[in-house]
Amino acid sequence: MYGWIWRHLPGPLAVRVAEAVLLAAAVIALLLFVVFPWVEPRLPFNQVTTG
Incomplete structure (x- = not known):
């Protein structure tokens, strides 16, 4: 490729x-500036539950 x-x-x-x-x-x-900001809300890292 390269x-x-x-x-x-x-x-x-x-x-x-x-x-x-x-x-x-x-x-x-x-x-x-485009791909990572678009993907970030779709990742489950912000859905942390304790209990």
Whole structure:
């Protein structure tokens, strides 16, 4: 998977590294700001009962 992405990035090595870093940052931002907030209310961690 990562090899396929690396082979399809255009440009010389320095540009490929910058593009790979930007791509990874975009994926992390998508997870932190969209996916995790959407999933968090659906997780059972806030339904704690004692007794």
